[in-house]
Amino acid sequence: MGTLMVATMCALPILLLIIRMVVKGRQSKVPSLKEIDPAILKVGGTTKKLTACNDEGVDVIVVGSGLGGLTSASLLSKAGYKVMVLEQHDVAGGCTHTFEDGGFEFDVGLHYIGGGLDLFLSPMRRMWAAASDGQLAWTKSDPDYDICYNSSTDQAIPFNQNPWVSDRNVLAAFKDTPGAKQALYQYHIQELFGVLVSVVAMGLKVLPPFLTRIIWVFFDPIWRRFGTPSVATVLDRCGMGKGGPLAKLGGALVYLYGDYGTNPARAPWWLHSLVSTHYYGGAFFPTGGSSSIAKTMVAAITRNGGHVFVRTPVSEIVLENGRAVGVKAKGVTVRAKVAVISDAGFRNTFGTSDAPGKQLVDPVVGEAQRALLQGSNKNGGAPDKVGAALCMVYLFVGLDKSDEELGIKARNVWALKDFDHDAAFHSFNELDLVSSTADLELDDPDGAPTIPKMEDLPAVFLGSASAKDGDWPRRNPGKSAMTVLVPVKAEWFDRWDGTKIKNRGDEYKAYKSAWKELMLEALYKHWPETKGHVVYTDVATPLSNNFYLNSTRGEVYGLEHTVERYDGVDAMVALHPQTAVPGLYMTGQDVLCVGIVSALTSGFLTTARVSYKAIFYAALEMMAPNLPEAPSESALD
Numbered sequence: 001m002g003t004l005m006v007a008t009m010c011a012l013p014i015l016l017l018i019i020r021m022v023v024k025g026r027q028s029k030v031p032s033l034k035e036i037d038p039a040i041l042k043v044g045g046t047t048k049k050l051t052a053c054n055d056e057g058v059d060v061i062v063v064g065s066g067l068g069g070l071t072s073a074s075l076l077s078k079a080g081y082k083v084m085v086l087e088q089h090d091v092a093g094g095c096t097h098t099f100e101d102g103g104f105e106f107d108v109g110l111h112y113i114g115g116g117l118d119l120f121l122s123p124m125r126r127m128w129a130a131a132s133d134g135q136l137a138w139t140k141s142d143p144d145y146d147i148c149y150n151s152s153t154d155q156a157i158p159f160n161q162n163p164w165v166s167d168r169n170v171l172a173a174f175k176d177t178p179g180a181k182q183a184l185y186q187y188h189i190q191e192l193f194g195v196l197v198s199v200v201a202m203g204l205k206v207l208p209p210f211l212t213r214i215i216w217v218f219f220d221p222i223w224r225r226f227g228t229p230s231v232a233t234v235l236d237r238c239g240m241g242k243g244g245p246l247a248k249l250g251g252a253l254v255y256l257y258g259d260y261g262t263n264p265a266r267a268p269w270w271l272h273s274l275v276s277t278h279y280y281g282g283a284f285f286p287t288g289g290s291s292s293i294a295k296t297m298v299a300a301i302t303r304n305g306g307h308v309f310v311r312t313p314v315s316e317i318v319l320e321n322g323r324a325v326g327v328k329a330k331g332v333t334v335r336a337k338v339a340v341i342s343d344a345g346f347r348n349t350f351g352t353s354d355a356p357g358k359q360l361v362d363p364v365v366g367e368a369q370r371a372l373l374q375g376s377n378k379n380g381g382a383p384d385k386v387g388a389a390l391c392m393v394y395l396f397v398g399l400d401k402s403d404e405e406l407g408i409k410a411r412n413v414w415a416l417k418d419f420d421h422d423a424a425f426h427s428f429n430e431l432d433l434v435s436s437t438a439d440l441e442l443d444d445p446d447g448a449p450t451i452p453k454m455e456d457l458p459a460v461f462l463g464s465a466s467a468k469d470g471d472w473p474r475r476n477p478g479k480s481a482m483t484v485l486v487p488v489k490a491e492w493f494d495r496w497d498g499t500k501i502k503n504r505g506d507e508y509k510a511y512k513s514a515w516k517e518l519m520l521e522a523l524y525k526h527w528p529e530t531k532g533h534v535v536y537t538d539v540a541t542p543l544s545n546n547f548y549l550n551s552t553r554g555e556v557y558g559l560e561h562t563v564e565r566y567d568g569v570d571a572m573v574a575l576h577p578q579t580a581v582p583g584l585y586m587t588g589q590d591v592l593c594v595g596i597v598s599a600l601t602s603g604f605l606t607t608a609r610v611s612y613k614a615i616f617y618a619a620l621e622m623m624a625p626n627l628p629e630a631p632s633e634s635a636l637d
Helices: 002-027 038-042 047-056 067-078 123-132 163-173 180-206 209-226 231-237 247-253 255-259 269-278 291-303 346-350 363-374 421-430 490-496 506-526 542-549 569-574 596-610 612-623
Strands: 060-063 083-086 098-101 104-107 138-140 144-150 155-160 284-286 307-309 314-320 323-329 332-335 339-342 391-399 412-416 459-463 480-488 534-540 584-586
Touching: 038 291, 047 307, 047 332, 060 067, 060 323, 067 083, 067 123, 067 291, 067 339, 067 596, 067 612, 083 291, 104 391, 104 480, 123 291, 123 596, 123 612, 144 255, 155 163, 163 180, 163 247, 180 209, 180 231, 180 247, 180 269, 180 569, 180 596, 209 269, 209 569, 231 247, 231 269, 247 255, 255 269, 255 412, 255 459, 291 307, 323 339, 339 596, 346 363, 363 569, 391 506, 391 542, 412 506, 459 506, 480 490, 480 506, 490 506, 490 542, 506 534, 584 596, 596 612
Parallel strands: 060 083, 060 339, 083 307, 144 412, 339 584
Antiparallel strands: 098 104, 138 284, 144 155, 314 323, 323 332, 391 480, 391 534, 412 459, 459 480
């Protein structure tokens, strides 16, 4: 036994070296990011192309080109499967796509990620390398990657890549509060348990659903203790409950609840634990902009014989005898020999009560899957138990000077109403901006809803993609770009639902202009050096999301991240990569949770359920990957 163990230990490094040589040899033939033609993200699909692909044979069809779908498609294509990705928008990439206008480039959905991407053994770094053929590089943000700002007190707390420094900053802000240090210690203990149970819960989705159900019997008590209690409940356990002397400390610690879009009373603890610890070690941004992610993955797919077509909306997932066998797009039925993967989201795939009839799967066949999460609704009319995530308005700002000239750092500002997030959200939800104008005709001068005051908003997010991207100065010298985000309610924009993009009328333009002025007010408050240098602005609303990302109510995070979404084995199986419809799989953030890294991980999980061969190849690449260079520091550091 001892001899065998020694032999194994000696052989393992040699095996890894051989694997690395093979992987590196293959990836040496892969074009670098700068050599990839951006036009590959905009290849349109036509009936002729779809027919030809169907005649040649397609193994896997992916509906939607979000990060989860592209990850699965990349891994499967490198394992020899013929993959076709169909996207309804005019550019591939989902929330990782960028757009250019007015001489500026803007990232729409990726603001920062964590995962220790500067560490050689980082699992996240290895997953990105495997999915992108090692061509994706990263720029590290400012050490103080987030500034938590309390608008009611003007208190600013930096959160640092070193969690011990963050703790020191938090304790300094509450130095006159007895018991703060002990409460913070308890918070981190609960945080650790939350992360551990979340890893187990995610790992169970690698298994077939029936095995997930069996194991869940034993895991459920642990999950209910450390996973699904609300964030507010766990803060109370730590002595930072609502109304107590340490309540504001708790509010400061959960400042980034906007990352998952649900206030502490309704959000599950495991999710907050995972998100907050995700940034231990710092924040990162893709060098070359977020579209670099889509470029590297689409290049991998097409290089291995696959296709990625945009402007090709899928109208139906085709079923035969209850099994998914293909899709219908542009009137052409394309068959899949192995699997159909939906990256369109749970609501678009199986239906939703607030947008009936929009689902891709026949409701009779898909009802069993939908009912696991939402409850039975065979007679119609019942609202979903888990609705859409929150909506936002985006302000894209172009500046006529570089970040270095303006002193803009690679960090974000979370400007919170105060540290009582539940009360802030309650007040926000009580806002009524439409009842007095609901009956007025479209384009009536008095018909548009009012906009809230800045103090009515629970939070404002501000950040600069240009400051975070180490390659920005080369691509866009003498310029910089910033983004401001605020939460809104979809009903405030229902007045223009059904109107056409870029042709919604003067009333809509005036309403967007009012939002622009409100958000510029926030920009000038937190980045006063930008005043006088704004030369471009554009506002995106929930209607923009519906058009470009095919959401149903303008939601930015798919399904809402509430306790109910993760409450029990039925809910977990409902959002399993392998659905109850044979041949149909899901990927994307609805499978796990909000975020770019979640979508990436879901792509690996879905690949594992579709093909053991493909996930085995991916695992080999992760074990001995051709890693890009360690992330460069921000251009301003």
